[in-house]
Amino acid sequence: MALQCFNPHSNCPPPLRWMIVWSAVLQPLISVIITTCFAENYKMHPADNPLLPNQNKKRPLGVLWAILRKAAKPLIESAFALLPIILVIAFFQLIVLRQPIPNMGQMLWGSLLVLTGLALFVQGLQMALFPLGEEMAYNFVRKGNLWWLLVFAFALGFGTTVAEPALIAISQEAARIAASGRLIHDSAEALNNYAIGLRLTVALAVGVALVLGVFRILKGWPVQYLIIGGYFAVVIMTYFAPPEIIGIAYDSGGVTTSTVTVPLVAALGIGLAKTIHGRDPLIDGFGLIAFASLTPMIFVMAYGMLF
Amino acid sequence: MDGLVSFGYTQLAMLRDVVPIAAILIGFQILVLRQPIKSPAQVTIGMVLVLLGLAMFLQGLQMALFPLGRLMAAQLTAADFIYGSETGTPLQVHWLDYLWVYVFAAAIGFATTIAEPALLAVAIKANHVSGGTITVRGLRLAVAVGASMGVTLGVLRIVTGTPLHWYIISGYVVVIIQTTLTPKRIIPLAYDSGGVTTSTVTVPLVAALGLGLAETIPGRSPLLDGFGLIAFTCLFPIMSVMGYAQLVEFKARWLARRNRQD
Numbered sequence: 340m341a342l343q344c345f346n347p348h349s350n351c352p353p354p355l356r357w358m359i360v361w362s363a364v365l366q367p368l369i370s371v372i373i374t375t376c377f378a379e380n381y382k383m384h385p386a387d388n389p390l391l392p393n394q395n396k397k398r399p400l401g402v403l404w405a406i407l408r409k410a411a412k413p414l415i416e417s418a419f420a421l422l423p424i425i426l427v428i429a430f431f432q433l434i435v436l437r438q439p440i441p442n443m444g445q446m447l448w449g450s451l452l453v454l455t456g457l458a459l460f461v462q463g464l465q466m467a468l469f470p471l472g473e474e475m476a477y478n479f480v481r482k483g484n485l486w487w488l489l490v491f492a493f494a495l496g497f498g499t500t501v502a503e504p505a506l507i508a509i510s511q512e513a514a515r516i517a518a519s520g521r522l523i524h525d526s527a528e529a530l531n532n533y534a535i536g537l538r539l540t541v542a543l544a545v546g547v548a549l550v551l552g553v554f555r556i557l558k559g560w561p562v563q564y565l566i567i568g569g570y571f572a573v574v575i576m577t578y579f580a581p582p583e584i585i586g587i588a589y590d591s592g593g594v595t596t597s598t599v600t601v602p603l604v605a606a607l608g609i610g611l612a613k614t615i616h617g618r619d620p621l622i623d624g625f626g627l628i629a630f631a632s633l634t635p636m637i638f639v640m641a642y643g644m645l646f
Numbered sequence: 647m648d649g650l651v652s653f654g655y656t657q658l659a660m661l662r663d664v665v666p667i668a669a670i671l672i673g674f675q676i677l678v679l680r681q682p683i684k685s686p687a688q689v690t691i692g693m694v695l696v697l698l699g700l701a702m703f704l705q706g707l708q709m710a711l712f713p714l715g716r717l718m719a720a721q722l723t724a725a726d727f728i729y730g731s732e733t734g735t736p737l738q739v740h741w742l743d744y745l746w747v748y749v750f751a752a753a754i755g756f757a758t759t760i761a762e763p764a765l766l767a768v769a770i771k772a773n774h775v776s777g778g779t780i781t782v783r784g785l786r787l788a789v790a791v792g793a794s795m796g797v798t799l800g801v802l803r804i805v806t807g808t809p810l811h812w813y814i815i816s817g818y819v820v821v822i823i824q825t826t827l828t829p830k831r832i833i834p835l836a837y838d839s840g841g842v843t844t845s846t847v848t849v850p851l852v853a854a855l856g857l858g859l860a861e862t863i864p865g866r867s868p869l870l871d872g873f874g875l876i877a878f879t880c881l882f883p884i885m886s887v888m889g890y891a892q893l894v895e896f897k898a899r900w901l902a903r904r905n906r907q908d
Binding site: 463474590595596600 | 659662663664666667669670671674675678679681683684685688689690691692693694695696697698699700701702703704705706707708709710711714715718721722727746750753754756757758760761763764766767768770771772775776783810811814815818821822825830831833834835837838840841842843844845846847849870871872873874875876877879880
C-alpha cells in the first residue's frame with residue numbers, strides 16, 4: 340500500500356501523504372541541527388567547538404563570527420559548483436533567446452536548496468561513505484578471505500546498478516529501438532523482456548567490473564593494460580554488433596555509476612590499496628570506476644549480438 | 647505545499663536508491679565480517695546527511711534549473727530559432743548553421759560537470775590521497791573542460807550525421823597515445839574521471855540536448871542519433887585530465903631547466 344506513494348501521480352492515503360509532507364519539513368531542520376552539532380566534531384579541538392563551554396570567552400562576537408564562518412565555508416564551496424550553471428542559463432535566456440526568466444522566486448528557492456543539499460552531501464560523505472568504504476576494505480583484508488571480498492565487490496556492483504533509475508530509462512528506450520530495427524517483436528511483452536534483460540546485463544557487467552578491479556588492486560596490475568585491452572574488445576565488438584545497439588552500448592557505460600555508489604567504491608579501492616602492503620593509494624586505489632564504465636559497453640554489445 | 651509534497655517524493659526516491667546499498671553493506675558487515683563498525687552514530691548521521699543532501703540537491707535542480715535548461719535545449723535546436731520562422735528547415739543542413747548550439751553544448755557540458763556531486767567526491771578523495779598535489783578545483787576544472795569538449799563534438803556528430811564509432815575509436819587511439827606519455831601516477835585517476843562525469847546533473851540536460859537535435863534535424867532519428875552524447879562526455883575527460891598532468895609536468899621541467907641556467 341505504501342509503495343504507491345513512490346509515484347506522485349497515484350492517490351496515496353492522506354495519513355501517509357501527511358507523513359511525507361512532515362518528513363519533508365522536519366528532516367532538513369533536524370539534520371541542520373545535527374550537522375552543526377556533529378560537523379567535524381570527531382576531529383575538532385574542544386576549544387573550537389561552539390557547543391562546549393568555552394574556556395576563553397572574551398569575545399562573544401568573535402565566537403559567533405567563527406561559527407558563521409564555519410557554517411558558510413561549505414556553502415561557498417557549493418556556490419562555486421552552482422554558479423557556472425546559473426551563468427550559462429542566464430546568458431542564453433537573456434542574451435541569446437531574449438526572453439525573461441520565468442518564476443524568479445522558484446529559481447532562487449531552488450538554488451538555495453541546491454546549495455544546502457550539496458553542502459550536506461559533502462559533510463555526510465566525509466562522515467559516513469568514505470570512512471565506511473575504507474573500514475570495510477580494511478576488515479576484509481584483515482579477515483584474509485579473498486573470496487568473500489570478491490563476492491562483496493560483485494554484490495555491490497550488481498545491487499547498486501540494477502535499480503538505477505537512469506539505467507531503467509535507457510533500457511526501455513533501447514527496447515523501443517530494437518523493436519523499430521526489427522530485432523525483436525513489437526509487442527509489450529517482448530519489449531519488457533528485452534528491457535529487463537538489458538538491465539540485468541548492465542548490472543552483471545558492473546558486478547564483473549568491480550570484481551576485476553578489486554582483483555587488480557590485490558595483484559597490483561597496472562590499470563592501463565586492462566583498460567586498453569578493454570578498448571580493443573569494444574572496437575572488435577563494434578564490428579559484429581548490430582548497428583542499432585552501438586549507441587546504447589556506448590552510452591550505457593556512463594549511466595551506471597550513481598552518486599552514492601561512486602564515493603563508496605572509490606573509498607573501497609583506496610582502503611584496499613592503503614591496507615595491502617606495497618600498494619600505492621593513488622596508483623592502485625583508483626581505477627574501479629573506470630572498469631565499471633567500460634565493461635557495460637562490451638556486455639551490452641554482446642547482448643545485442645545474442646538476442 | 648506542492649513543493650513540500652514533491653520534496654517528500656524526492657526523498658522517498660533517494661531512499662529507494664540507497665536501500666540496496668545499505669542492505670549489502672549491513673548484510674556483509676553482520677554475516678561475513680562479524681564486526682561492529684567503529685562509530686555507528688557518526689556513520690548513521692552521515693548516511694542521513696548524504697540522503698537528505700542529495701534529495702535537496704535534486705529537488706532544487708528540478709525546481710530551478712532542469713525545466714529551463716530542457717526548454718532552452720529545445721528552443722535552441724528548433725528550426726524557428728536557427729533558420730527564422732519564414733524559411734523553414736532546408737533539406738540539407740550546413741553544420742555552421744548550428745553555431746549557438748555548439749556554444750550552448752560547450753557551456754552546459756562545462757557547467758553541469760562542475761556541479762556534479764560524484765566528481766566532487768572523487769576530487770576530495772584524490773586530494774587527500776595525493777597529499778594535496780592534486781587540488782579539488784584543479785581536477786574538477788580539468789574534467790569539466792574535457793566534458794565540455796566531449797559534448798560539443800557529440801553535438802557536431804549529431805548535426806553532421808557521421809557514425810558514432812569512428813569518433814569513439816579515434817578517441818581511444820588518442821587516449822592510448824597519451825597513456826604512454828603522461829606521468830604514471832595520474833593514469834588511474836584520469837581513467838576514473840571519465841565515469842564520474844555523467845551522473846545526476848549532466849545526464850538529464852545533455853540527453854535533452856541530444857534528443858532535441860535529433861528530432862529537429864532532417865534525416866536524423868531521435869532513437870538512433872539521440873544516443874552517444876553520454877559516451878562522448880565519458881571519454882573526453884580522460885584526455886583532458888592526462889593533458890593537464892602533462893602540462894603540469896612540462897611546466898615543472900621548464901622551470902627546473904630555467905633554474906639550472908640561472
